[in-house]
Amino acid sequence: MAGLLIVLGIIVIIGAWLIGLYNSLVRLRNQVRNSWSQIDVQLKRRHDLIPNLVETVKGYAAHERNTLENVTRARNQAVQATGVPDRAKAEQDLSAALGRLMVVVEQYPDLKANQNFLALQEELSSTENKIGFSRQFYNDSVMTYNNRVQSFPANIIAGMFTFNTEPFFELEDRADRQVPQVSF
Amino acid sequence: MILIGAMGSLLVLLGFLIGSALEPGQGGVVGAIAALGVWGLLLFIALAGGDQALLLGARAKQVSKQDLPRLWNVVEEMTIASGLNVMPRIYVIDDNTPNAFAAGARPDKAVLAVNTGLVKRLNRDELQGVIAHEIGHIRNLDARFLTIAAVLVASITIVADMFLRGFRYGAGMRRIPRLPLPVQLGILAGAAVVALLAPFLAQMLYLACSREREYLADASAARFTRYPEGLASALEKIALAPPPPASVNRALAPLYTVNPIRGLAGAGLTSTHPPTEERIRILRGMAGGAGYVDYEKAYRKIVGGRGGIIGKRTLSVEEGVPSRQPSPEAEDRADRLEIIRQLDALLGRLGSLLLLSCACGVQIRVPPSLERDSVQCPRCGRQHAVPRASLPEAVPAASAPGGPGAPVPPAPMETGAPPTGSSLAPVPPRSRLLRYERRNNGWESFRCACGKALQLSPAFDAPSMHCPSCRMEIEIVPKGR
Numbered sequence: 001m002a003g004l005l006i007v008l009g010i011i012v013i014i015g016a017w018l019i020g021l022y023n024s025l026v027r028l029r030n031q032v033r034n035s036w037s038q039i040d041v042q043l044k045r046r047h048d049l050i051p052n053l054v055e056t057v058k059g060y061a062a063h064e065r066n067t068l069e070n071v072t073r074a075r076n077q078a079v080q081a082t083g084v085p086d087r088a089k090a091e092q093d094l095s096a097a098l099g100r101l102m103v104v105v106e107q108y109p110d111l112k113a114n115q116n117f118l119a120l121q122e123e124l125s126s127t128e129n130k131i132g133f134s135r136q137f138y139n140d141s142v143m144t145y146n147n148r149v150q151s152f153p154a155n156i157i158a159g160m161f162t163f164n165t166e167p168f169f170e171l172e173d174r175a176d177r178q179v180p181q182v183s184f
Numbered sequence: 185m186i187l188i189g190a191m192g193s194l195l196v197l198l199g200f201l202i203g204s205a206l207e208p209g210q211g212g213v214v215g216a217i218a219a220l221g222v223w224g225l226l227l228f229i230a231l232a233g234g235d236q237a238l239l240l241g242a243r244a245k246q247v248s249k250q251d252l253p254r255l256w257n258v259v260e261e262m263t264i265a266s267g268l269n270v271m272p273r274i275y276v277i278d279d280n281t282p283n284a285f286a287a288g289a290r291p292d293k294a295v296l297a298v299n300t301g302l303v304k305r306l307n308r309d310e311l312q313g314v315i316a317h318e319i320g321h322i323r324n325l326d327a328r329f330l331t332i333a334a335v336l337v338a339s340i341t342i343v344a345d346m347f348l349r350g351f352r353y354g355a356g357m358r359r360i361p362r363l364p365l366p367v368q369l370g371i372l373a374g375a376a377v378v379a380l381l382a383p384f385l386a387q388m389l390y391l392a393c394s395r396e397r398e399y400l401a402d403a404s405a406a407r408f409t410r411y412p413e414g415l416a417s418a419l420e421k422i423a424l425a426p427p428p429p430a431s432v433n434r435a436l437a438p439l440y441t442v443n444p445i446r447g448l449a450g451a452g453l454t455s456t457h458p459p460t461e462e463r464i465r466i467l468r469g470m471a472g473g474a475g476y477v478d479y480e481k482a483y484r485k486i487v488g489g490r491g492g493i494i495g496k497r498t499l500s501v502e503e504g505v506p507s508r509q510p511s512p513e514a515e516d517r518a519d520r521l522e523i524i525r526q527l528d529a530l531l532g533r534l535g536s537l538l539l540l541s542c543a544c545g546v547q548i549r550v551p552p553s554l555e556r557d558s559v560q561c562p563r564c565g566r567q568h569a570v571p572r573a574s575l576p577e578a579v580p581a582a583s584a585p586g587g588p589g590a591p592v593p594p595a596p597m598e599t600g601a602p603p604t605g606s607s608l609a610p611v612p613p614r615s616r617l618l619r620y621e622r623r624n625n626g627w628e629s630f631r632c633a634c635g636k637a638l639q640l641s642p643a644f645d646a647p648s649m650h651c652p653s654c655r656m657e658i659e660i661v662p663k664g665r
Contacts, residue, residue, distance in 0.1 A: 038264060119253070126257035133265035136410065
């Protein structure tokens with residue numbers, strides 16, 4: 001009788017421990033998804049800012065058509081991209097196009113003094129920072145989650161309930177892995 | 185947690201001893217429960233309305249994105265970097281001292297208050313560092329933690345105080361014949377000693393808590409921003425800022441020791457006690473990293489000791505976290521003006537010291553009390569004449585502006601304060617100027633006839649200046665003219 005109780009007790013303890021493990025995996029996975037949606041929000045915000053920016057710049061530097069068109073095209077591609085690796089690539093192209101636009105803008109002092117442009121500029125550079133920081137947090141969450149999913153003993157539960165590892169939001173060029181910056 | 189436990193047991197011990205002293209036997213337990221009751225009540229009040237009271241007291245105004253877009257954006261950026269679900273509400277306090285604090289018992293109802301001085305003085309990276317530090321406090325639940333601790337301190341102080349006061353007037357003392365007198369006296373003495381010591385002990389524990397939390401928030405800030413230099417340079421600027429004028433807050437500070445509000449304020453940037461210089465050295469000693477591991481290493485190297493401040497679990501899951509580059513925010517004209525203003529404040533703090541550089545490399549500081557005309561360099565023994573503005577003796581009267589008989593040129597300053605000080609040189613008539621010939625065209629300082637030390641920067645190129653103390657006009661002759 002006593003032996004049965006001990007066995008039962010052990011089973012209950014192990015069961016509680018497994019439930020705790022499962023719940024921690026769920027919590028981490030939700031954190032990863034939540035931080036991905038944060039990146040999404042910021043990327044959308046950048047897409048929304050760009051037409052405005054392009055219009056403002058056009059008013060002062062209409063003949064920089066090539067640069068402006070590149071920005072618009074990169075933006076449209078970024079809007080349409082799906083899947084983490086594709087989006088990362090498209091967003092990187094967009095960042096590059098914006099960077100070139102900002103270099104061009106340097107030559108128009110009138111534009112740089114425009115209040116509307118200044119506000120857009122602050123908004124855009126802050127959005128770039130936010131993208132960077134949300135990516136940073138996403139990658140941190142993914143790292144914690146992946147570490148947990150792949151390490152023993154959680155990997156057994158992860159295998160049973162199909163917790164898969166999540167991809168990092170990575171940029172190819174290592175120099176670009178800092179918070180993206182638009183220099184004005 | 186251990187510290188809170190220690191303070192809690194101190195409170196219970198105090199209650200128990202006081203209870204036994206008043207009513208041997210049952211009194212101990214009742215006393216302990218009563219002491220805990222006091223704590224619970226104060227805690228409830230503090231957590232329910234503490235941050236509102238604090239903001240009201242500081243005359244903080246809530247701001248929206250339209251008011252201060254840059255501040256708002258930086259707070260939003262740091263909210264994202266820290267993974268907080270809800271952005272804290274932002275308040276601004278119209279105060280030129282650069283400082284900030286975070287409050288709020290729950291992260292989703294947090295409040296972040298920033299002084300206008302901070303917004304004005306710091307560049308984006310620095311502001312980011314400070315905000316990240318405050319968000320770190322919110323993330324680490326410091327406001328709640330410190331409120332609990334501060335309220336414990338307050339309850340211990342209150343309970344001890346009540347007992348000591350009662351003791352002094354002999355109220356509530358009853359002699360119970362069952363116990364021999366020496367034992368009763370012994371318990372009474374013990375309670376009195378604990379009641380006297382407990383508030384100090386609790387205060388010490390509280391300060392230790394709050395210091396540890398500051399370091400932890402610094403580590404979080406480095407990790408959130410991936411740029412420890414931002415916070416380091418902000419701390420430097422804050423430390424260099426002129427000290428705040430003695431204000432009402434400061435006068436009331438002793439009262440706040442028993443005020444639960446103090447616990448919330450304890451999460452502020454400068455109101456707690458790790459030496460700023462040490463915090464800067466740790467942040468700068470992170471050797472290109474920005475993670476908790478790097479902070480821990482730097483902390484151990486600089487503060488020493490085995491005990492770190494970051495939990496082993498956090499350290500074990502972290503991988504290498506590199507630091508990023510500074511953001512390319514251009515230092516525009518406003519920034520440059522601000523730098524000049526800060527330099528000015530710095531020079532002002534040097535006060536009336538004259539700075540002489542000797543050829544051997546020593547900077548000699550001449551105090552205003554020195555009446556001699558020359559000083560000796562303490563290293564190489566060279567003699568230096570103390571530079572003074574003087575009457576242009578060699579200049580004949582004819583070449584002085586206007587000449588003797590001519591109408592008097594406009595007086596430099598009609599409402600000027602009368603010159604003060606004991607070592608007054610003969611004050612020249614208003615129509616004449618003092619004159620100072622520059623010795624070099626770099627940084628240079630000289631003494632006005634009234635004894636006030638004046639500093640010239642390399643950029644100074646006006647023909648004359650007014651002494652800020654006696655308002656005398658001084659002609660400045662550049663070197664080599």
